[in-house]
Amino acid sequence: MPFIEPTEVDGKTYDIIVVGSGAGGGQTAYTLTMDGARVLMLEAGRKYEPALETPMFQTPELAPLREASTPDKPFGFYDATVDGGWQVPGEPYTQTSSETAGRFDWWRARMLGGRTNHWGRISLRNGPYDFQPRTRDGLGFDWPISYEEVAPYYDKVEMLIGVYGANDGLENTPNSPPGCLLPPPKPLVSDLLIADRSRKLGIPVIAGHRAVVTQPLDWKNIPAKLHPGNPTAQRLAADAMRSRAACLWATPCGRGCSIGANYQSVTVHLPPALASGKLDILTDAMVHEVTLDKSGRATGVNFIDKKSGLERHAKARVVVLAASACESARILLNSKSASFPNGLANSSGKVGKYLMDTVGAGVDGQVPLLESLPPHNEDGASGLHMYTPWWLYQEQRAGKLGFARGYHIEFGGGRHMPGLDTGAGLDWLTGGSYGRQFKQDVRRYYGSFVYFSGRGEMIPNERSYCEIDPVVKDKWGIPVLRFHWEWSEHETRQAAHMQKTFGQIIEAMGGRVRGGGETDGAKAIHPGGSIIHEVGGAIMGHDAKNSVTNKWCQTWDVANLFITDGAPFPSNADKNPTLTIMANAWRVSDHILERMRRKEL
Amino acid sequence: MDRRTTIKWVLAVAAAAPGMGNAARALEAVAAPADAPSSHGYGTDPDLRKVYEPGQLWPLTFTAAQKRTAKVLCDLIIPADASSPSASEVGVVDFLDEWISAPYEAQRRDRATLLEGLAWLDSEATARYGAGKSFITLSNKQQTAICDDICCAPKAKSKEDRAAAAKFFARYRDLTAGGFYTTPQGRKDVGYVGNVPLPRFDGPPPEVLKKVGLA
Secondary structure, eight states: OOBOOGGGGTTOEEEEEEEOOSHHHHHHHHHHHHTTOOEEEEOSSBOOOHHHHOOOSOOGGGSGGGGOOOSSSTTOTTOSOOSEESOBTTBOOEESOOSGGGOBOOOEEOBTTGGGGTSOOBOOOOOGGGGOHHHHHSOSOOOSSOHHHHHHHHHHHHHHHTEEOOOOOBTTBOOOOTTSEEOOOOOOHHHHHHHHHHHHTTOOOEEOOBSBOSSOOOTTTHHHHHSTTOHHHHHHHHHHHHTOOOOOSOSOGGGOOTTOOBOOHHHHTHHHHHHTTOEEEEOSEEEEEEEEOTTSOEEEEEEEETTTTEEEEEEEEEEEEOSOHHHHHHHHHHOOOSSOTTOTTOTTSOTTOSOBOOEEEEEEEEOGGGTTOOOOOOOTTSSOSEEEOOOOHHHHHTTOSSSSSOEEEEEEEOOOOOOTTTTTTOHHHHSSOOTHHHHHHHHHHTTOEEEEEEEEOBOOOTTOEEEEEEEEEOTTSOEEEEEEOOOOHHHHHHHHHHHHHHHHHHHHTTOEEGGGOOOOHHHHSOOBTTTOOOBOSSOBOSOTTSOSBOTTSBBSSOTTEEEOSSTTOSOBOSSOTHHHHHHHHHHHHHHHHHHHHTTOO | OOHHHHHHHHHHHHHTTTSOHHHHHHHHHHHSOOOSSOSOOOOSSOOTTSOOOTTSSSOOOOOHHHHHHHHHHHHHHSOOOSSSOOTGGGTHHHHHHHHHTSSSHHHHHHHHHHHHHHHHHHHHHHHHHOTTOOGGGSOHHHHHHHHHHHSSHHHHHTSTTOHHHHHHHHHHHHHHHHHHHTSHHHHHHHTOOOSSOOSSOOOSOHHHHHHTTOO
16 A cells, blocks of 8 residues: 555545644554554645655755745755745735734644654653643643653654663653663764853753664664564564664754654654555645544545645544644634534634643854864764753742743754855954955854753643634635734743853853843743644643543544644643654554454544 | 735735734735746745756846946955955855845845945945946955945944945845855865765864863
């Protein structure tokens, strides 16, 4: 079973339809097909083949505008995102505020594998606290599951996709069992300097965790741990692992990876799922509605075949939405019927509510100690080799900080591939040199800059949500989302704390903060959505009255409808959500399989 | 998407005002009457493996005279030295032309800044050194005298009406540098040695650690 044409779904009833092909959809399809379920995956974007399409060693002068960010390619020309970015042509969304502070920017990618093709690959486990935030500080919502329930799935996902990192045993920063993590890359000199000066300030610095394969995956032993008692799945997993090469320490992961050294759904989850013969993939299929029978069970989905513009229907016994938190909420809200006039699975009124992103703020600075270093290769793994997990749990418990939740620090420096910013904006250091002096200045300062980005937990609130815009439709005629957004002081104060801390670290390195550093949290905080960690919108809970799904991400209202992207997250820990999306998707998929075996679905 | 469809969405979105926001703004930008340059951008799914040359995606702008001025200014900012060639020798003038001709909002702003700035250099040359003078006909010393007055924005502010010229110079220097250091010669000049596959990653060599005091 392979990539299929729209007409090929006619007359078929699949076991499960999975809407979306990113981290959630990829993991769901993988887990289900490895166990023999027949799955149809629908993706709104085009087919994408990293082995053929990835610009691995292309240099900026080969690209239009030297790779600059444009509205067509907001993360630069070579970014892997296809037909996406902050806007998708013909598929708008709207906002209720034109103020930066009230804005939600929505990054989408219309391509197989979705946003996993360009993501930062940062793969952090939520800790035990992160599943019980309300119990700890009375704010937001607890998850209906504990760390212990998710931990075995974190283990499996780390082994399957390949995550580098180390076990440091810090508070609420879980260790992985032996055999889960790959060795982290050696730190850059800027990492070592940041680590040294941070530690003197009492700020820990440990190995980063990213989904990059730093040595060949242990294909002989891992498959048996992933799929005990399932020799077919073990063989498929082993074959897929063997087809991935280890990192070659060059080219940015954001372009994707033609050798499969980092995690992309399309190079890691989908090949073994396709090889199982159990997966059909239909691309350019824009799902906009889940269909129901008279008894209120989901029968499948309606979608638009983008190539013909025609409306089509696909049938299955179970429907799983993994279209991204907001897109899944949009599909539910657009699935209106007599029994669900406000959208499907929305008897609680909570679909679209409690939308969250990550708190982001940052500064950069220049460090004289890093000037004029002997040339050496600092490409590394092209993402963080080290990072700082949240460290002020005690101070926070004692109420000393003025905000309730933590953040981690992503930082870096190095002699990376020169870009359009090399030599730009140096006036504050050079006094405006030009000519031969300017060339000497650029040599001196190249590689001496460091950046610090805070990534913090946002607490869900009533004023940050999405709903269906009453007027605007996209080019397919599908009503679009309208966003509402508001930060609370927990977030803006946290952003201020980030900025102050980063300034202290840069000064401790003997450096200077560029532009002084914005310390007003309300100004420093990046717009909602801009960190691209959208979660919430269909949160899971213990109670059907105030959540959309139960602990199995099964909607309270429709028994055979599940959600495995970020939408069911009741909180958004500072840890980047992708690894948790995958671990949760595996957990939910196992549950679906179990229920199907018991003939309950 | 065709232009008519675009305008239809914009109208639909505008009808939802005051909830307009950036979706509407982005669409407005797309649908705005296109001043020169008139061609479209490369779209959201360009071929990433092709080699692109200035002029291939959208028509270029510089006249022969503008090109000559642009070249002189590029090479005043990045002249040849023992380590590397000058900016114009590695194609920076063509890059600037590609840049200011691009059909994107940020580049359109730079287009105005750069074209007005290049014209200002000529009028300044006439004002300072007499009728018939243009920037490129000045001696290197005279050209440098003009640049010295506008190369540092904070200093230029105190001098008469130089703020706009200083803003132009800063932008021109940024783009010239960006154009230069994104070439093989520019990468070599700063000592970038990556973008090659390695069997393993060794981290910083001992002499680097020693230099920062971490050995």
